[in-house]
Amino acid sequence: MKTIETWFYVGLLAVILIFGVGMYYEGAISHASPSTSTQSSTNEYNITLVITNQNYLASAGHNQPAYYVLENGKLMSSAQIYLPGDSLIRMTIINYDTGPGTTSSTYSKVTGTLNNTEYVFNDTSVNTTAQTGHWISSVPFSDLAHTFTVPNMNLNIMVPSESIVVAYFHTPASGVYNWQCEVGCGTGASGWGGAMETPGWMQGEIVLD
Ligand SMILES: [Cu+2]
Incomplete structure (x- = not known):
């Protein structure tokens, strides 16, 4: 026993x-696993932006697309986006809006990010005949909805229709930088009215601290 x-x-x-x-x-x-390249590591700062369409912009009298900052589960204004200076940023953009859209040749490629590329989750909306794999360096205008562009940081993240993209970039030490969507997605003949000229919609500031 x-x-x-x-x-x-x-x-x-x-x-x-x-x-x-x-x-x-x-x-x-x-x-x-191979997907570690898009997983968080301890020495990077994560921020998630969300783009929805059909937000009523009273000053334009129109429904317009807008960027929001997702902060602790709340959608906050993107008029001022706070980021740490001199840091590696991992930015996720969740976009519910559709294209197509055009931008100038200056902003027709992904720039200022790790290897001048961005990662498309699940290949959402990627034209697979033009792009291979998950990391892309540009988005064809037929799939383009918006950009997240900070000219003075040489940062240009291209946002395909109904997609999720992730981009890594390094911030300068300090300062305030204007961000702007460079796809004419607002009101008027050029599409540069409404959301495009309203802070917290398709433009705003990046505040480094
Ligand atoms: Cu836009």
């Missing part, structure tokens, strides 16, 4: 050890 009991506990211990170590390895392996 004593022997059986002893072997029972030895067996139980063995099971705990094997499962414990197994789970540890599984965890280690999943952290080393």
Whole structure:
């Protein structure tokens, strides 16, 4: 009886050890998967922007698209976007709006980001004949909805229709920088009215601190 009991506990211990170590390895392996390049690391600052359309802009008398900052689960104004200076930023843009849209040749490529590329989640809206893989360096106008552009940081993130993109960039030490969407998505013949000229909609400031 004593022997059986002893072997029972030895067996139980063995099971705990094997499962414990197994789970540890599984965890280690999943952290080393190829998608780590878009996963958070400790020394980067994460910010998520959300673009919705059909927001009523009273001054324009029209429904307009707008950028929001997602902060602790709340949608906040994008008129002032606060970021740490001299830091690696991982910016996610969730876009519910559609294109197509055009921009000038100056902003027709992704710039100022890691390798001048951005990552498209699940290849949402990517024209797979023009782009291969998940990291892209430009978006064809047929798929383009907006940009998130900070000219004085040489930053140009292109936002395809109904997509989620992630871009990494490094901020300057300090200062206030204007951001602007460079796709004429507002009101008027040029599309540069309404949201395009209203802080917190398709333009605003990046405040580094
Ligand atoms: Cu726009």
